[in-house]
């Protein structure tokens with residue numbers, strides 16, 4: 242088999258990581274998270290690709306493009322988590338493992354963050370563990386692919 246690609250998707254405002262709200266989201270930049278995730282993926286024999294967008298449709302297009310090309314998806318949909326049904330539908334049409342990832346724990350925050358429209362189409366959700374979550378998400382995808 243050829244290389245197994247895992248697509249890491251980052252939603253709106255995650256490009257600002259490291260610049261503001263470090264008490265909630267930590268001090269690492271998105272590039273830091275991507276570098277760490279790439280290294281962990283390589284240890285598991287996986288190739289990481291990353292795409293960030295502030296536009297819902299671009300994330301939908303990226304999910305479509307991953308079909309038949311990527312083995313799994315790790316997605317932090319940002320605030321789209323809470324209402325973006327187009328992302329839900331796109332992920333539902335993806336065949337491989339999907340892991341929903343959050344740096345913070347939305348369940349412990351404002352009530353409007355308690356709903357995820359992505360969770361029903363994910364194999365599982367990792368939330369509240371900061372940077373460690375990226376590593377956990379890769380472990381989850383790798384294990385799901387091994388089964």
Ligand code: CA2
Nearest residue numbers: 254255257258261319320343344345354
């Ligand atoms: O905890 C997470 O990873 C979230 O997906 C982050 C989203 C939030 O809307 C979700 O409820 C939970 C927001 C990301 C915004 O990131 C910023 C980073 C620095 C400065 C401003 C925003």
